[in-house]
Amino acid sequence: MQKKxxxxxxxxxxxxxxxxxxxxxxxxxxxxxxxxxxxxKTHKKSIMTFSHKKHVDEYKAGCGECHHDDKGKPxxxxxxxxxxxxxxxxxxxxxERPKGKGAPKLSKKERLDYHAEAIHYNCKxxxxxxxxxxxxxxxxxxxxxxxxxxxx
Numbered sequence: 001m002q003k004k005x006x007x008x009x010x011x012x013x014x015x016x017x018x019x020x021x022x023x024x025x026x027x028x029x030x031x032x033x034x035x036x037x038x039x040x041k042t043h044k045k046s047i048m049t050f051s052h053k054k055h056v057d058e059y060k061a062g063c064g065e066c067h068h069d070d071k072g073k074p075x076x077x078x079x080x081x082x083x084x085x086x087x088x089x090x091x092x093x094x095x096e097r098p099k100g101k102g103a104p105k106l107s108k109k110e111r112l113d114y115h116a117e118a119i120h121y122n123c124k125x126x127x128x129x130x131x132x133x134x135x136x137x138x139x140x141x142x143x144x145x146x147x148x149x150x151x152x
Contacts, residue, residue, distance in 0.1 A: 029080060037086070039094040039115065045147035065126055091118035 031053040036043075055061040064074025067084055078084065088094070096116045097106055111117045123146070127139030140146050 035119070037088055037094070037115070039088050045143065046150045048146045059130070061126075066122060087118060088115050091115040096120075 029052050031051060033050045033052055035048045035050055055066075062074075062076055063078035064076035067075040067078055069075060070090060075084075091112060091114065093114045094116070095114060097111050097114045098104065112121065124141050127141050130139040131137055131141070
């Protein structure tokens with residue numbers, strides 16, 4: 001009887017270990033994220049790559065500096081393994097807002113419906129603050145710095 005209980009405890013323990021490892025491995029944040037999204041049929045500019053590790057470790061960026069709730073409030077209490085939605089889940093319109101002659105004048109809230117606008121606001125605002133704080137121009141704020149010309 002004790003032998004059966006011991007075997008059962010070992011099986012349950014090993015199973016729990018594999019389940020926990022599987023959950024952790026499945027939600028691990030990759031170091032480099034290719035900012036490519038299936039919502040776009042084509043990309044006019046090159047795909048930007050983002051180093052999550054560099055922003056967290058080197059630049060000491062907190063989770064809430066990029067990730068926010070549906071009201072724009074920073075999600076500062078995130079930890080690795082938490083489920084985080086992709087930006088396109090809320091900023092549903094692929095691309096940038098309409099521009100040029102005849103384009104409607106949109107409020108900032110309306111502009112944030114556009115996926116690329118939301119990402120650009122988020123990144124550029126943070127990069128400008130970083131550059132001002134460090135009195136450098138290390139953080140890119142122009143199109144070409146993040147989206148280098150495509151190689152032909």
